[in-house]
Amino acid sequence: MTIIALEVCVDTLAGAKAAQEGGADRVELCSSLSEGGLTPSAGLMQAAARLDIPCVAMIRPRSGLFDFDAGDLPVMLADIAAAKAAGLAGVVLGVQGADERLDTGLLRQLLEAARPLxxxxxxxxxxxxxxMAALDQAIAFGFERVLTSGAEPAAPDGAALIRAMVARAGGRVSVMPGCGLEPGNVAALVRATGVTEVHAACASPAPGARAFSDFDPPGGRFVTDPAKVRAMVAALDGVTP
Incomplete structure (x- = not known):
């Protein structure tokens, strides 16, 4: 029976520990999840690498879309080097050019720096x-997986494209849906798409957090919730793609 793996995105060491406690299979290590996830600090990378769960590092030097340029390249290369030095299990990255397509030149340099991660x-x-063209490029570049919502705000709404991507990939790269996945909808998405791993935040409002407009994200701060991780693991138990 295929076991569906769960990756949890976190932006603190406590979050990584909560993901591990809840039974996640892998952690995507970030900073600033309120901004969609930015590069974690070198200190967070080093601390997370000592946990008993594989951690991969987001390499994204700023918020907004992914039109990074040659000026961003040294920063991203240094962050990849920090992830490798910390002993993390991989990196998460992507770059698009002025035409909004994947910037294959910058991607090639980043992936070369990341090897063998x-x-x-x-x-x-x-x-x-x-x-779909970007998926073909990801396969050609040797990416291990692609994280996608099916080009929709939430992965359940992009199920048709995710299913088509899984078929196109044919096992050459893992297609991992993420965004908007919860215990109540994740099993149906797996069955509808044929994916073998999923990505989720599993977060709840920080207990007792005080909002202050200059320091807190809109809507308040969220933290990784081990109970939500456990609920996701339970929802995936026994699900067959």
Whole structure:
């Protein structure tokens, strides 16, 4: 029976520990999940690498879309080097050019720097003009997986495209849906698409947090909730793609 793996995105060491406690299979390590996830600090990378759960690092130097340029390249290369030095299990990255397609030149340099670490192509694939063409490029580049919502705000709404991507990939790269996945909808998405791993935040409002407009994200701060991780693991138990 295929076991559906759960990756949990976190932006603190406590979050990584909560994901591990809840039974997640892998952690995507970020900072600033309120901004969609940015590069974690070197200190967070080092601390997370000592946990008993594989952690991969987001390599995204700023918020907004993914039109990074040659000026961003040294920063991203240094962040990849920090992930490798910390002993993390992989990196998560993506770049698009002025034409909004994948910037293959910058991607090639980033992937060369990351080797031998496996790499995930992040949700840049959801904002390029042709996600299927980008999937073909990800396969050619040797990415281990692509993270996608099916070019929709939430993965359940993009199930048709995710299913088509799984068929197109044919096992050459893992297609991992993420965004908007919860215990109540994740099993149906797996069955509808044929994916073998999923990505979720599993977060709840921080207990007792005080909002202050200059320091807190809109809507308040959220933290990884081990109970939600356990609920996702339970929802995936026994599900067959």
């Amino acid at each position: 496996p790499a995930t192509l992040h949700r840049v694939i959801d904002v390029v003009p042709d996600p």
